[in-house]
Amino acid sequence: MKIFSKEQIYEGDRLTIKKQNISSADLMERAGISLFNWLDARLQGAPVPILVFCGIGNNGGNGLVLARHLITHGYNVKTFIVDFSDKRSQDFLINYERLKGTTKDWPISIHDGDDLPLISDQDIIVDAIFGVGLNRPISNWVVNLFKHFKASKALTVSVDIPSGLFTDRVPKHEDAVVFSSLILSFQTPKLAFFLPETSKYVDQWEALDIGIDTQYLQDTETEAHILGKLDVLPMYKQRGKFSHKGEFGHALIIGGSYGKIGAVQLASRAVLASGAGLVTAFTPKCGYIPLQAAFPEAMVITDLDEEKITNIDFNIKPTSIGIGVGLGTDEKTLDAFETFLKSNTVPLVIDADGLNSLSKNNKLLKYLKEDSILTPHPKELERLIGAWEDDFDKLKKTKAFAKKYKVLVLIKGANSIAVYQDKLYINSTGNPGLATAGSGDVLTGVITGLLAQGYTALEATCFGMYLHGKSADIAIEFKGYQSLIASDVISYLGQAYLDLFELAEKPSAAPKQEPKSKNEK
Numbered sequence: 001m002k003i004f005s006k007e008q009i010y011e012g013d014r015l016t017i018k019k020q021n022i023s024s025a026d027l028m029e030r031a032g033i034s035l036f037n038w039l040d041a042r043l044q045g046a047p048v049p050i051l052v053f054c055g056i057g058n059n060g061g062n063g064l065v066l067a068r069h070l071i072t073h074g075y076n077v078k079t080f081i082v083d084f085s086d087k088r089s090q091d092f093l094i095n096y097e098r099l100k101g102t103t104k105d106w107p108i109s110i111h112d113g114d115d116l117p118l119i120s121d122q123d124i125i126v127d128a129i130f131g132v133g134l135n136r137p138i139s140n141w142v143v144n145l146f147k148h149f150k151a152s153k154a155l156t157v158s159v160d161i162p163s164g165l166f167t168d169r170v171p172k173h174e175d176a177v178v179f180s181s182l183i184l185s186f187q188t189p190k191l192a193f194f195l196p197e198t199s200k201y202v203d204q205w206e207a208l209d210i211g212i213d214t215q216y217l218q219d220t221e222t223e224a225h226i227l228g229k230l231d232v233l234p235m236y237k238q239r240g241k242f243s244h245k246g247e248f249g250h251a252l253i254i255g256g257s258y259g260k261i262g263a264v265q266l267a268s269r270a271v272l273a274s275g276a277g278l279v280t281a282f283t284p285k286c287g288y289i290p291l292q293a294a295f296p297e298a299m300v301i302t303d304l305d306e307e308k309i310t311n312i313d314f315n316i317k318p319t320s321i322g323i324g325v326g327l328g329t330d331e332k333t334l335d336a337f338e339t340f341l342k343s344n345t346v347p348l349v350i351d352a353d354g355l356n357s358l359s360k361n362n363k364l365l366k367y368l369k370e371d372s373i374l375t376p377h378p379k380e381l382e383r384l385i386g387a388w389e390d391d392f393d394k395l396k397k398t399k400a401f402a403k404k405y406k407v408l409v410l411i412k413g414a415n416s417i418a419v420y421q422d423k424l425y426i427n428s429t430g431n432p433g434l435a436t437a438g439s440g441d442v443l444t445g446v447i448t449g450l451l452a453q454g455y456t457a458l459e460a461t462c463f464g465m466y467l468h469g470k471s472a473d474i475a476i477e478f479k480g481y482q483s484l485i486a487s488d489v490i491s492y493l494g495q496a497y498l499d500l501f502e503l504a505e506k507p508s509a510a511p512k513q514e515p516k517s518k519n520e521k
């Protein structure tokens with residue numbers, strides 16, 4: 001699913017109005033009705049108090065349309081105008097008058113210095129104060145209103161985007177953003193829903209279709225995509241009836257050091273579980289017995305050194321290589337890594353100490369084969385590209401890095417993001433159970449395994465991170481968040497594959513999290 005930028009959203013609105021020969025107030029009506037329909041289908045007329053807080057722009061206008069339809073359908077509604085400016089938008093004004101013509105309960109204006117309205121835990125807050133038009137810091141008294149929302153613990157439904165969240169930068173203060181229980185976002189989710197520094201304001205989101213011109217939605221290239229099942233399904237390579245293991249590639253996992261052979265085992269097992277035909281592990285000598293004993297499906301080649309890799313020399317012809325898991329950064333290993341990089345021509349995944357070796361000696365970056373895949377977690381990324389100002393800046397810097405060295409960078413996190421050329425691919429699967437030892441080694445194995453099977457670097461990364469997260473999502477149903485271990489992610493990979501062919505749904509949620517207790521925000 002595409003994620004449109006703020007400029008693209010405005011352009012989509014403009015074009016839709018023109019092509020469908022409607023007024024902007026008509027489009028606002030449609031957006032407001034889509035909000036109403038969504039809520040009405042869930043509330044089914046329940047008399048729960050709904051407090052609709054409207055700003056003075058078009059986001060506020062959306063709130064006014066919603067309030068009007070809720071009122072005419074008999075809901076218990078109070079409407080407030082958060083009067084932070086006298087520059088009311090035209091469509092806001094049209095809908096302000098329409099609401100006043102519908103009910104005797106006219107909207108109550110809230111100004112700087114006014115008492116804040118009473119909100120109880122059982123109320124529903126509709127946050128239609130700021131939309132994507134937010135372009136500067138918010139006044140203190142409005143921030144106090146946001147704090148008041150948060151303190152109330154009422155369910156908070158944000159229209160389009162949580163008020164206070166920018167589309168292109170991280171807000172300076174946490175209090176200056178509404179914490180949403182649910183965002184009803186028009187047409188497309190916003191990038192901010194998925195970044196570590198801004199996704200904390202987002203619990204759940206839904207994209208509501210408001211009838212933006214289909215051609216425009218189809219033809220417009222976006223910088224970011226959120227990868228759901230429908231996005232990865234076309235990447236899946238079917239197996240023919242007469243296929244044999246030679247057709248599914250031979251992956252080589254290079255890594256391990258004394259005490260860290262498990263990482264190689266996890267990655268190698270994940271290679272096979274992802275569907276690769278053969279896997280060989282290259283480790284120091286100390287890896288030989290544990291790997292052969294615990295993992296009979298793997299072949300093992302060892303270094304001459306007992307405890308660390310000192311010379312990467314093998315006489316097989318792998319179709320993909322994953323390097324770095326458990327590798328360590330001993331001087332001799334670094335030398336071996338350098339020699340390997342200089343001569344390697346095989347599609348490559350670099351993880352963990354492979355990445356740290358690159359950061360220690362960034363002259364090596366120029367030896368990376370085009371389309372190599374780097375899979376850093378944020379700390380490893382920082383060592384590679386330097387510090388960033390905020391998450392948006394991090395993406396900008398990562399893009400520049402990926403373009404400069406012609407590589408793909410997978411930034412691991414609650415929503416892992418693959419950065420390739422000018423694009424961002426955001427994973428929608430996975431859960432906090434994955435915050436456990438070895439889950440990165442498994443991801444490296446899955447991606448290396450897919451590369452071995454002939455998936456392109458972009459496909460292997462997108463499909464790999466999706467399957468890895470999906471496997472964990474299925475696994476926690478049985479294991480729970482706390483008990484999930486990396487081996488489980490391998491065990492459930494098969495289920496993740498099978499799930500691809502279950503009824504496809506759209507990506508449903510922001511980073512999955514444990515259900516919050518009622519009083520926690």
Ligand SMILES: NC(=O)C1=CN([C@@H]2O[C@H](COP(=O)(O)OP(=O)(O)OC[C@H]3O[C@@H](n4cnc5c(N)ncnc54)[C@H](O)[C@@H]3O)[C@@H](O)[C@H]2O)[C@H](O)CC1
Binds near residue numbers: 028031056084129
């Ligand atoms: N065409 C439509 O009817 C549709 C509208 N949609 C909704 O519109 C918003 C975007 O609306 P916009 O009027 O551009 O901006 P906002 O309502 O988000 O912002 C309000 C207004 O306030 C000004 N402003 C910005 N920051 C501040 C600040 N810190 N303090 C004071 N004032 C500020 C800014 O200049 C704006 O004019 C979008 O999110 C949708 O909800 C839909 O797109 C559907 C079609």
Ligand SMILES: [K+]
Binds near residue numbers: 059127130131158160
């Ligand atoms: K909002």
